Amino acid sequence: MILKELQLHNFRNYDDLSVKFASGVNILIGENAQGKTNLLEAVYVLALTRSHRTANDRELINWQSHEARLSGRIEKQGGTVPLELTFTAKGKKAKVNHLEQARLSQYVGQLNVILFAPEDLSIVKGAPAMRRHFMDLEFGQMSNKYLYDSGQYRSILKQRNQYLKQLQTRQQHDRVFLQVLSDQLAAYGAEIIVARATFLKKLEKWAQVVHDTVSQHKEKLTFRYVTQVQLEDNASVDDIYHQLLELYATNETKEIEQGSTQYGPQRDDLRFLINEKNVQTYGSQGQQRTTALSVKLAEIDLMKEQTGEYPILLLDDVLSELDDERQTHLLTAIQDKVQTFLTTTSLSGIAQQLIHAPTIFNIDHGTLSKEEP
Numbered sequence: 001m002i003l004k005e006l007q008l009h010n011f012r013n014y015d016d017l018s019v020k021f022a023s024g025v026n027i028l029i030g031e032n033a034q035g036k037t038n039l040l041e042a043v044y045v046l047a048l049t050r051s052h053r054t055a056n057d058r059e060l061i062n063w064q065s066h067e068a069r070l071s072g073r074i075e076k077q078g079g080t081v082p083l084e085l086t087f088t089a090k091g092k093k094a095k096v097n098h099l100e101q102a103r104l105s106q107y108v109g110q111l112n113v114i115l116f117a118p119e120d121l122s123i124v125k126g127a128p129a130m131r132r133h134f135m136d137l138e139f140g141q142m143s144n145k146y147l148y149d150s151g152q153y154r155s156i157l158k159q160r161n162q163y164l165k166q167l168q169t170r171q172q173h174d175r176v177f178l179q180v181l182s183d184q185l186a187a188y189g190a191e192i193i194v195a196r197a198t199f200l201k202k203l204e205k206w207a208q209v210v211h212d213t214v215s216q217h218k219e220k221l222t223f224r225y226v227t228q229v230q231l232e233d234n235a236s237v238d239d240i241y242h243q244l245l246e247l248y249a250t251n252e253t254k255e256i257e258q259g260s261t262q263y264g265p266q267r268d269d270l271r272f273l274i275n276e277k278n279v280q281t282y283g284s285q286g287q288q289r290t291t292a293l294s295v296k297l298a299e300i301d302l303m304k305e306q307t308g309e310y311p312i313l314l315l316d317d318v319l320s321e322l323d324d325e326r327q328t329h330l331l332t333a334i335q336d337k338v339q340t341f342l343t344t345t346s347l348s349g350i351a352q353q354l355i356h357a358p359t360i361f362n363i364d365h366g367t368l369s370k371e372e373p
């Protein structure tokens, strides 16, 4: 899939921008605070309807304005698809093929992106929330159902936590309503757990291929999905649902005391192992970085397997963080396959010989100029 064109209107520090991109590697060069990350963010937002940097959409709108508009034209095997997003103080509207979508989950998935920023290098050693966020982002793009189920789960979880607190302070007495919420939560939770397990198996398979090459056949990378339920191979949604219900029933008093839900996918984690040893605790910094790189590259392959199209890769200032060997692996893996946008303040430190005919854009105070070859 290729993002052929992008138009921005009052998005961050861009007043009006209209740009055509190359199908290979697009390098965005500029000094600090000129709008490089804002442009990558625009592509990310166009794909996912929300930013990776802020949960507050208002920040995306130019300070001088009340409305931001992003539109783009993507080219896929099935043809060209125009996308449009409008942000105002009241909310956002999403259009595919000029038709407004009733639900954002219907919009997401048209344009698939993978973002790789320096903080992703800490996916192995960072907090569990980071790995859950990673799973939700990636799997949500590949499956509308996953996206929908996790949205429902989040809202029921919030209600249930509020209700547990109310039971704690005796504002509420009705435990039957708690059971209704537990039932709904277990139903969506089971869907999420089974989907995560299924996607992780597939992702692991691709990550093993990449890691085997990067480690020159010395290391075997495996994933371990850490969840509170018993997860046998091919576990059914129904089985997990009953296990969760059982956990809620047995721990009702404890959960009321704590005033929060203690069981479910919001407590999951993901462990990476190299030759059976946990990379988080035993891996060198180099192995942790290589694992992160293998996982990122595996996402590209998995996305292709699931959707039939390669996603777009957004590299936010990450190449300078990778040594020559890892840069080589990354750039060779994507060469001539994946449309890539990379930001940098300087070309030095980037293995340019591995980038086939890049298109270079200079960014200066929210304006773009293409460097002629």
Ligand SMILES: Nc1ncnc2c1ncn2[C@@H]1O[C@H](COP(=O)(O)OP(=O)(O)OP(=O)(O)O)[C@@H](O)[C@H]1O
Pocket (backbone or CB within 6 Å): 011, 012, 013, 014, 030, 031, 032, 033, 034, 035, 036, 037, 038, 039, 059, 060, 061, 062, 063, 064, 343, 345
């Ligand atoms: N809503 C907004 N309206 C107008 N300008 C904004 C808005 N949000 C951010 N900016 C401006 O955008 C600029 C930051 O741009 P960006 O984050 O893309 O920097 P960058 O080029 O990636 O720099 P660095 O290399 O330091 O990361 C800042 O000058 C900031 O003041």
